[in-house]
Amino acid sequence: MQTLQIAERQLAVRDLDGARLNYERLLADQAFRCMAYLRLSQIASSQGRYRESVEQAICAFNDRQKDAGFLATLAKRLAMLGETESAVACATAPEILNSTETGMLMEVGNLLASTSFPEQALALFERARLLGHDSASLSYLIGLNCMYSGDSGRARDELERSIRAKPDMGVALWALSKLQTGAATRPDWINRLRAAIKAKQPGAADMPLLQYALFRALDERGETDAAWRALSEGMRLQRLQVQYDASRDQALFDHLGGLGPQLAGGFVFEGPQPIFIVGMPRSGTTLLERILGHHPDVYAAGELHDLIWQLRWMCDIAGGPYLDLKLAQKAESIDFAELGRRYVAHTQWRAQGHAFYVDKMPANFANLSYIARAMPQAKILHMVRGSMDTCFSNMKECFANGYAHSNDQVEMADHYRRYHALMAHWRALYPDRILDVRYDDLVTQPDRVVSEVLAFCGLPWREGMTAIEKRTDSVATASAMQVRESIHGRFLQQWRRYESHLEPLRERLGPLAG
Secondary structure: OHHHHHHHHHHHOOOHHHHHHHHHHHOOOOOOHHHHHHHHHHHHHHOOOHHHHHHHHHHHHHOOOOOHHHHHHHHHHHHHOOOHHHHHHHHOOHHHHOOOOHHHHHHHHHHHHHOOOHHHHHHHHHHHHHOOOOOHHHHHHHHHHHHHHOOHHHHHHHHHHHHHHOOOOHHHHHHHHOOOOOHHHOHHHHHHHHHHHHHOOOOOOOHHHHHHHHHHHHHHHOOHHHHHHHHHHHHHHHHHHOOOOHHHHHHHHHHHHOOOOOOOOOOOOOOOEEEEEEOOOOOOHHHHHHHHOOOOOEEEOOOOOHHHHHHHHHHOOOOOOOOOHHHHHHHOOOOHHHHHHHHHHHHHHHHOOOOEEEEOOHHHHHHHHHHHHHOOOOEEEEEEOOHHHHHHHHHOOOOOOOOHHHHOHHHHHHHHHHHHHHHHHHHHHOOOOEEEEEHHHHHHOHHHHHHHHHHHHOOOOOOOOOOHHHOOOOOOOOOOOHHHOOOOOOOOOHHHHHHHHOHHHHHHHHHHOO
C-alpha cells in the first residue's frame, strides 16, 4: 500500500519516471496489479509511447478487477486507445449495470453512445433515472439514443422533457429539429427556436446549433432567404469555435497524392470480410450501408476508426482518430500485412455472425492506399455525389466532431477539390479495387445499382434489400432519421434553391461544380 501511495503522489506531481518505477514494482502484487497496469498505460501515453500504452491497457483488461469504478475508468482508457471490443466488455459488465453511482452510469453510457452502442447506453441512462437522477442532460441523452435506436416517438418525448427543464438547451433543440419534419412548418416551432436564440448570451457554445436548427425549420417552410441567414450565422459561429488549418490539409493530400503503386502481399484471412464504404460525408454513405445491411450475409457495423487506431499502433504515434501528415509519412515504413492482421483482429467481432461487415467511415477515402496494401480481400465502395449537393449538404450539417472545413464556402470547396483529385489518384493506382457508386443512380435506380454493388462484393441478390424503411436497427450518424425513410430522390439538386447564395462555393469549385 505504501508503494502505491508513493506512486500516486509522484504521478500527481508529474514525476513520471519515479512513478513508473514504483508502479512496475506493484506488478508483483496481485492486489495492485490491475491499477499498476492502468497507471503505466497512462504514463506511457504521456511520454509518447503509444504502443506501450495500448499493451499496458490490455494487460489491465486481462487482469481486471470486478469493481465498477475500476471497470469504468478502464473502459474509458481502452476506448481512447481504440480497443473498442475490450472497452465495451468493461462498460457492459454486470458490476457497472448494477451500480448505484449515477454519475458513473452517465459517463459510461456516454462512452457506449459514442462507440455506436445506443441500446446499451440507454440501459445505463435508464438505470440512472431509476435511481433518482433526473436532469435535462439525462433526458437529452435518452432522447438522442432513442433517436439512434429508431424510437422516434420516445425520442421526441424525452427531448421535449429536457427542453422543459432547460428551454434554451441547444443540443436538445438541434436534435429535436431532426424529428420535426412536417411540424417544422408550424410557426410555434420557429418561435421556440428564436426565443432560445434570444435568451442566449453572446458567444454561447451551443448558439451555432440553434441557428442550424432554425435553418432546418425555415428551409422546410420554403423561406429560403431567412433560412440562409440562419445557416450563414450558424456557420460563422461554428467556424469561430473550431480549429482548421487548410495548409495542413493540403500538405497531407499532397503527400498522399504522391504515393505510387507500392503493392504488398497484405494479410489474407479467413472469417468475416470487411466492406469499406468511403466518400465525402453526406454523399449517401449511410444510405448505402443501410441497403447492404439489409442483406442476410452483411452486418452494418457503422463508422469505425479502427484502421487509424491500428495504423497508430504500427507507427507508435499517438493522436486522434483521423489521419495526419506525421502518421502518413511514418506509415510508408510499416509491415502492411501486420496492419491488415491487426485491423481484422479488432473488427471481425462486429460481424455478429455474418459473412461480411461494413465499415462505413467516410474519411477512409484518405486511407485507401493502406486498405489496398493491407487487405487484398477487402471491398471498397466509393459513394459519388454531385459536388454542389455534397458541399451544401456538408455545410448545412453541424458536425459534432471533425469536418471543420465545412463551415466556410471557400474552405469547403477547397477540401472537396483535394478529395476529388485524391480519389482520381487512387483509381489510377488501384483500378480493380474501387467501385464508384453514384448517389443519383442509387436513389433513382436502386435495384440496378445494388445488383452491381453485390456483384462487386461477391454477394448474391436478395429481394427486398432496397426496402430500408423496414429495418429497425440503430443508426448513429447525422442521417439517422433520413435513412429510416424509403429510398427517395428529394435531395437531388437541393442546392439550387440556394444557388444565388452559393456563388462563392460554385466559383471556387470551378469546373467541378455541378
